[in-house]
Amino acid sequence: MTAMGRGRQQLDKGIDLQACEMKKWFDSNYHFVVPEISPNTQFKLNRNQPLEEYNEAKAYGITARPVFLGPISYLALSKAARDAPSGYKPLEALDAILPVYIEALKQLKDAGVEHVQLDEPILVQDIGETFSAEYTKAYKQLAEVAPKITFTTYFGRIGKAVDFVKELPIHALHIDLDRAPGQVDEVIAAIKPTKLVLELGLVSGRNIWKTDLAAAKEVANKAIQELGADRVVVATSSSLLHTPVTLGSENRLTDEQKAWLSFALEKCEEVAALAQAINGSESEYFKQNTKDIAARREFERTSDSAVRDRLAAVTPEMLARKSPFPQRREAQKKHLDLPPFPTTTIGSFPQTKEIRLARSKFNKGELSKEDYEKAMEHEIELVVRFQEKVGLDLLVHGEPERNDMVQYFGEQLKGFIFTQNGWVQSYGSRYVRPPIIVSDVSRPHPMTVRWSQYAQSLTKKPMKGMLTGPVTILNWSFPRADVSREVQSKQLALALRDEVVDLQNAGIYAIQVDEPAIREGLPLRKVDWDNYLTWAVDSFRLATSGVEDSTQVHSHFCYSDFADIFPSIQRLDADVISIEASKSDLKLLETFRNHGYSNEIGPGVYDIHSPRVPGEQEIKDRIAAMVEVLPKDLLCVNPDCGLKTRGWKETEESLHNLVQAARWARETY
Numbered sequence: 001m002t003a004m005g006r007g008r009q010q011l012d013k014g015i016d017l018q019a020c021e022m023k024k025w026f027d028s029n030y031h032f033v034v035p036e037i038s039p040n041t042q043f044k045l046n047r048n049q050p051l052e053e054y055n056e057a058k059a060y061g062i063t064a065r066p067v068f069l070g071p072i073s074y075l076a077l078s079k080a081a082r083d084a085p086s087g088y089k090p091l092e093a094l095d096a097i098l099p100v101y102i103e104a105l106k107q108l109k110d111a112g113v114e115h116v117q118l119d120e121p122i123l124v125q126d127i128g129e130t131f132s133a134e135y136t137k138a139y140k141q142l143a144e145v146a147p148k149i150t151f152t153t154y155f156g157r158i159g160k161a162v163d164f165v166k167e168l169p170i171h172a173l174h175i176d177l178d179r180a181p182g183q184v185d186e187v188i189a190a191i192k193p194t195k196l197v198l199e200l201g202l203v204s205g206r207n208i209w210k211t212d213l214a215a216a217k218e219v220a221n222k223a224i225q226e227l228g229a230d231r232v233v234v235a236t237s238s239s240l241l242h243t244p245v246t247l248g249s250e251n252r253l254t255d256e257q258k259a260w261l262s263f264a265l266e267k268c269e270e271v272a273a274l275a276q277a278i279n280g281s282e283s284e285y286f287k288q289n290t291k292d293i294a295a296r297r298e299f300e301r302t303s304d305s306a307v308r309d310r311l312a313a314v315t316p317e318m319l320a321r322k323s324p325f326p327q328r329r330e331a332q333k334k335h336l337d338l339p340p341f342p343t344t345t346i347g348s349f350p351q352t353k354e355i356r357l358a359r360s361k362f363n364k365g366e367l368s369k370e371d372y373e374k375a376m377e378h379e380i381e382l383v384v385r386f387q388e389k390v391g392l393d394l395l396v397h398g399e400p401e402r403n404d405m406v407q408y409f410g411e412q413l414k415g416f417i418f419t420q421n422g423w424v425q426s427y428g429s430r431y432v433r434p435p436i437i438v439s440d441v442s443r444p445h446p447m448t449v450r451w452s453q454y455a456q457s458l459t460k461k462p463m464k465g466m467l468t469g470p471v472t473i474l475n476w477s478f479p480r481a482d483v484s485r486e487v488q489s490k491q492l493a494l495a496l497r498d499e500v501v502d503l504q505n506a507g508i509y510a511i512q513v514d515e516p517a518i519r520e521g522l523p524l525r526k527v528d529w530d531n532y533l534t535w536a537v538d539s540f541r542l543a544t545s546g547v548e549d550s551t552q553v554h555s556h557f558c559y560s561d562f563a564d565i566f567p568s569i570q571r572l573d574a575d576v577i578s579i580e581a582s583k584s585d586l587k588l589l590e591t592f593r594n595h596g597y598s599n600e601i602g603p604g605v606y607d608i609h610s611p612r613v614p615g616e617q618e619i620k621d622r623i624a625a626m627v628e629v630l631p632k633d634l635l636c637v638n639p640d641c642g643l644k645t646r647g648w649k650e651t652e653e654s655l656h657n658l659v660q661a662a663r664w665a666r667e668t669y
């Protein structure tokens, strides 16, 4: 399993495995390892974990509802393994996987489980609608052996799929009324003639805001009117995996702030209070909720009007660079003097124990600000000297001062608050602690200039400034619920625009604005894409267009599955983009070629998510393959992503090989 997730390299034993792909779970920041399936895949039930957990809960006197990812979503989210014939779709393995589900569900029933939950989130995406035959076939077989099935959709609207879902032999249908409140009438109307129970996901499993219980109660009452009380259940909108555990362990938030919020445990209380209120008894808790919601609305109304005025005054000219790319390119060549196949990195260098220790001491007050900053400067100097020594062309300062690429900015911007313990799982043992946007966002002072300026002062080579883009800050924070994502993104863009200009004015002539989250922020339904992409790209342009032609704007993307949003990537009009490409073979690059991508591009030449060191020849082969597909004078050479989680040893070796390979490319092409 670890070899699948992280890759494994033991060259002395002849082992050199690349890691399996990890993907974000729908539009959340949670990752899953993508299963690889072929006609040769043998499915087997190794253990029945939901049953084990059911029994564990039962020992405490709690009757739980075991949860499985449903078979169709499981297969639809898988990908064809390398040994699969071309054009193979994992869904073809349905007949092979069903016996395993049947066995697991039968075990539940034998153990006396009454209700089971099968998650089928794929149905909130357009593709879900095409699986009608598969759903009908699978659920017919499952229902024969399973406890009563609650069929769960979340993160979006079920749409037309409700027409076949309502005919499935299931007990209840769960819908997400946080993300897609508008679907309630349609779904009620669709299922009314059936016997289906409707589970209303009214308490958000994705955000951290207190639920407006009075409003939720109205929705539930409407459903009850149509379907009858015995056919309506209230619930959270999705798993609570995506929210922090509890407000109870937050000691630094003010009482006012705490009264706005609700984390996983509090959300459970909300569901209970909601159910009670629907059944006729409005608890104290419910009444307090009504007051808290009113206070929050008042705060929202009186937030920062200067920021709103500035946003309202944005002109179309502010969304475009002064000249088109070819002209900018000439100006930048003179200014930065980079060789062909310029080498650079994505920004961060290893965050060593020492760095984290210094930060933790500083946060605890055990290290003075001055000493902390000295420690960071020392680290920056090491990183700069290393890059000079290994021979990189466009340097970075290494980001040692950043705890996290979003939190770091959030902490310096107005409009954010932070939790102490609001951790949310990203993958495995990796957790993130997203900042919370609570009001209009602005930048009271420069955020990164002193570090980039210091780094530049150490070297004659050009230094690249490093910022996180507006869409990514937004996507990796908990957003406000009272204004649109577009407004929040553009407020962030204005704050970053000032930072970009300040960096340039401080002598930093290459500035990278990372947008790794731009793709994952895509709405789950295609009809909503255009609107999102318009404001997302405009936000990036607003953030980066304040500079002179001679300043080189970079951007970076992770998980760069771009085929379907290509025009938007071009419209960002970044002078240079670096993308994750080492795991996606060359299909991705062909996309760029086929669309005639016109700006500079650095397809990552090796995978940084694994400690595996890429050999020099391997990188040369990569570059050779890149040259086959893209114009050589647009190509840059860089790793796949930041080096933050890597150790120094593999970083040194890998970057050495990378620089040697780029030198070879300069001689060869």
Ligand code: GLN
Pocket: 346, 347, 348, 349, 399, 405, 466, 514, 516, 556, 557, 558, 641, 642, 643, 644
């Ligand atoms: N500049 C960031 C870094 O190097 C980018 C990280 C990311 O793309 N996720 O860490």
Ligand code: ZN
Pocket: 346, 516, 556, 557, 558, 580, 640, 641, 642
């Ligand atoms: Zn990245």
